[in-house]
Amino acid sequence: MMSEEIIKDVIIGENEDYIINMGPQHPSTHGVLRFEVCLKGETVKYLIPHIGYIHRGIEKMCESLTYPQIIHLTDRMDYFSAHMNNEAVCLVVEDAMQIEVPERAKYIRTILDELGRLASHQLWWCAFGMDLGALTAFFYGLRDREHILDIFEESFGSRLLHSYVMPGGLMHDVHPNFQNRIKEFIKYFRKKLPEYDQLLTGNVIFQNRTKGIGYMSKETAIGYGVTGPSARGSNYSCDVRKLAPYGAYDKVQFNESLMTEGDTFARYQVRMKEMWESLSIIEQLVDNIPADDYTAKMKPIIKLPAGEYFRRVETVRGELGVYVVSDGNKSPLRIKFRTPNFSNLFVMNEITPDIKLPI
Amino acid sequence: MNSILEYFTDLFKGISTLWAGMRITGKYFFSPGEIVTQQYPENRKTLKMFDEFKGEVIMPHDENNQHACTGCGICEMNCPNGSIEIITDRVANADGKVERVIDKHIYHLSMCTFCGLCVKTCPSDALAFGQKFEHAVFDRNKLTKVLNQPGSTLRKEAK
């Protein structure tokens, strides 16, 4: 006698997990992580993220490097928010040594932060479109991002990993063309951004694919430590630029983009709004860069007084915390980067079940 | 009745949003002037990098084959990846004093991350960034370069 349970279990295999791997070589994960996705039909039952494929032991390396040398490593943690990562370390060092950064440096840092945010959001937009199958979006996003990278290249010589922010200010002054180029770019991009909306945001296929998918409540976001645009889509106000302004953020008017729906489309809209906000922040700052020194006077060898320091900045993807334990030497005893993606990723298992496979 | 109305408004709204997207792509299809890609090897002659471009670390020499590097080793100390090695030599100068001169300034391009700390910290401004960007070679050893040219000497500042 076979009971119904046994028939279901053994013969039909109903309780058997059908697991497919998304990554690390899968086209949608680009070699950085692996999702172990368990399916029932086309519906996701559960999803386990596996990370560490590009873990480079930066924290260990930092223990034998001086602070200016650490900065060039922070670029590589998240290369789309290289400036913000640099700035986070610089803020810690400046805090600890009590250095007053010149206004000019603060303004330029803030402009660079926002330009970096724009460049990253453009790349996010095009990669998001590509993952959904709209390949043309990918090229439009990259086309516009090129203008920002050109601005970066003209001033700092590199397009992606520019260790340009130094403790005390900047590495060298910006190119004389800097302001003009930014103004040109803003004029150009204000015309192109509505096209993004027409191509993807309004599209009925796109809206059906994203609305109601991956719902994350505010409590889930806080509990898992999700920050940045992902959390702001759940009406969780967590913008460090507003909460604890650094740089020149206290001198500009901007709104924190919040959405209440908490689904993928809300998170998408938060980022689209942030692009407009970034444009307006840059517009407010670019004409008012004060003529000043680009850096404060710094000692050739930077030694932090013994103690523990913690600073947070808002990177593109959320809150980056830098925790430094110094014993008075020129390199830290322990440095810990609380990266936003580490926390943002692990909420995946909470929000993905019961949605269809193309996430 | 309402649901039927909804059905048709949904349908036509959907079609209009699709048409909006098709207008954008159609516009670009018929405007070849918007093409932004560069024809890389063909435009080598006209391709000009920005002045600040970090292609590789070079040591500028003047027309007398002289450079400004004193061999102090600050760049070596500041390099986070150990991509600079300096070999100094002790040579007796005209006055009979023994003085430190640079023998070889070795630069491993393969390890360099272009952070710019060596150029920034150099006290005598002996290093700079070059404009060359085509670094591909078939032999990894070719990426290790000696920056000071053979026979070059230290530039003496006019006192």
Added chain:
Amino acid sequence: MLNRQELTDIIREFEPEVEFPEGTPLLEAIVPAEKLFALTEKLKSDKRTAFNYLINHTAVDFSTHFTVVYHLDSTEFRHLVVLKSLIADRENPKIDSLTALYPAAEYFEREVFDLFGIRFNNHPNLKRLFMEDDYGYPLRKDFRDEVNIIER
């Protein structure tokens, strides 16, 4: 938003054994390891403090002992506290897990376990996050790997 003194008083009220070091930029509280979970539970559930957001959790190796560090924030009041616990036992370091209070702690703790070898009691899934199972604990000061790490 409570200021530093008020927070100090509240924490002292919850747990009299807590020490508060002077002259730190943020409010720090050194908690005995076995009291950590109880104190954090109170800090989270109390209406006045409402520390519901674990920003950061890590450990520091001071060669003589480990310090486990928690940065707690309140999304309601936006005040911040740093909780620390000292673990003197280097051979078999152990501390209570905070996963029951903060889901975010699960992965922070797995990372700390992976890099320092500190075990967390009551952790639902304490496996190594990055490294292989038989690899050492790389962020300990006495860690040596002749093959993969070149020391200068």
Added chain:
Amino acid sequence: MNTNMSSNIYDFSTLTGAIHTWLSGMMSSGLVIFTEMVLVGLAFLLMYALLGLFLVYFERKVCAFIQNRVGPNRVGLYGIFQTIADLIKLLMKELIPIRKSDKLLFNLAPYIVIICSFLALAALPYAKGLQAIDFNIGVFYVMAVSSLSVIGILLAGWSSNSKYSLIGAMRSGAQIVSYELSVGLSLLAIVVFTGSMQLSTIVESQANGWWIFKGHIPAFISFIVFLVASTAEINRGPFDLAEAESELTAGFHTEYSGIKFAFFFLAEYMNMFIVSALGATVFLGGWMPFHVGNWEGFNQIMDYIPSVVWFFSKTFFIILIIMWFKWTFPRLRIDQLLTLEWKYLLPISLFNILLIAFTVMMGWHF
């Protein structure tokens, strides 16, 4: 209205007739048929290869222009030999055997897919008098044959022992089976107008105007339905769920390499050609030139353009639209795909048939 007088100069039946009489003079009648079959087969093989190569190149150029790029431009002038270079690369690639795969079915699948697309070519009228077999059920035949390729896709997905392939194949099966309905119903609209399923008759009936103009709004609706449904039936974006590369790496042909992959690739492009050619024949008048009412002079000029040119330009117009779809829209999810078919396309086309039957009954069409 006798407009076909001047287009007779391009009538291919004189050419084929001449070949037939020349061959009959040399050999027995059975041998003549055999030789003609071989000739036709060779001609189709050549056309298949050339069209496949050209379509791949065309697609790459179209998507490049849409995306502000130049597209292939290195191999030959404007990169016209790029696809030939790709083909040589594919031919030289290793065929990777998959462990625990069903060897027979795994090897059979690409052939099924490519044979199905090959079969459909036979019934299409390419020009006046240039048609391999003029079935009296031509529309039915083309549809039946082109929907057979789902068998090959399912076999490929099942036999390659890969989860991605299996999911891709299952999706593809569900998709093709359901969209087959809408394609059929939208073509049925024109069959009702014409009263015949023979493709040559359908073309002849459009001598005084294409069905998309003659059939008023119902014909236009069925044209739109046909475009959408046939795009879905040939697994192209935005309906390319079967090979959604950001989800299933490559769907049902994940495990294929070399020439077997090339077969799938080529068949996909040829299917696109076949549905476009069918659409052009049924809705846009096939090889019939464009005529406007009583403008005799204009119509005369149009007649001087060869009918082959008319056929291929119409076909490529539809191909261009299908490519425009692909390079604009994001991909649908599987449930939305089925919703679109069963909730929107099918009721609309059913209602449309009713409308057309009424129009024909009242004789309102031209």
